[in-house]
Amino acid sequence: MLAQLREELIAVCHEVYRRGFSSGSGGNISVRIPDSNYVLIKRSGCSLGRVRAVDCILIDMDGNLVEGRGKPSKEINLHLGIYRCRPEVGAVIHAHPPYAIAFANTYGSLPLVTVSARAYLKQVPNISFAPPGSAELARLVIEQYQGTRINTITMVEHGAVTAGKDLQEAYDLMDYLEDNAKVALAMLQIKALGGYL
Numbered sequence: 001m002l003a004q005l006r007e008e009l010i011a012v013c014h015e016v017y018r019r020g021f022s023s024g025s026g027g028n029i030s031v032r033i034p035d036s037n038y039v040l041i042k043r044s045g046c047s048l049g050r051v052r053a054v055d056c057i058l059i060d061m062d063g064n065l066v067e068g069r070g071k072p073s074k075e076i077n078l079h080l081g082i083y084r085c086r087p088e089v090g091a092v093i094h095a096h097p098p099y100a101i102a103f104a105n106t107y108g109s110l111p112l113v114t115v116s117a118r119a120y121l122k123q124v125p126n127i128s129f130a131p132p133g134s135a136e137l138a139r140l141v142i143e144q145y146q147g148t149r150i151n152t153i154t155m156v157e158h159g160a161v162t163a164g165k166d167l168q169e170a171y172d173l174m175d176y177l178e179d180n181a182k183v184a185l186a187m188l189q190i191k192a193l194g195g196y197l
Contacts, residue, residue: 001033005040009029009031009056012093016048016174018049022159027093029092029095029167030042030079030091032090038058038066040056043055043056045071057072075132078161081141085142085145090165092162093164093167093173097160097177099184103185104154104156109154110124110177120151125153125154127144137158141155152177
């Protein structure tokens with residue numbers, strides 16, 4: 001099971017990078033080991049596009065390194081906090097999708113303008129700026145997930161977080177989010193051009 005989840009984690013990391021949802025070493029992805037108190041997470045400082053098996057480290061629910069080398073992502077408290085308050089969540093993706101960030105920065109929240117976004121995202125709260133890796137950021141994110149059915153949020157100047165039952169669902173939510181943001185931008189552009197047509 002651990003080997004299979006590691007391969008899935010690597011594949012999703014590569015896909016998030018390939019799709020431009022994060023650049024450089026930004027973003028972090030984790031998956032909960034079923035029926036355990038352990039989580040696999042990309043190590044800090046490694047580009048999502050170059051993640052290998054050695055870059056996927058095993059930690060416990062207190063953030064202690066159990067297996068592997070390197071440090072967990074600086075957003076570890078955000079990931080673990082979601083797992084603690086939402087037992088049904090099996091994977092968390094934090095990425096930096098540019099169009100979703102642009103809407104979070106400009107409008108504060110992202111309008112849901114596609115059928116898929118309304119069906120799968122349902123609502124996307126936006127949280128105010130907090131320093132990356134800070135306890136404040138983790139608290140703001142966890143507050144949105146605690147006791148709710150929220151599966152996707154945006155963060156001013158920072159990015160987005162999706163939480164799914166598994167890695168594929170968490171990835172699909174990020175995909176719906178960024179696709180929706182692109183369509184929303186196109187709608188704004190078309191509306192702005194209306195006076196010239």
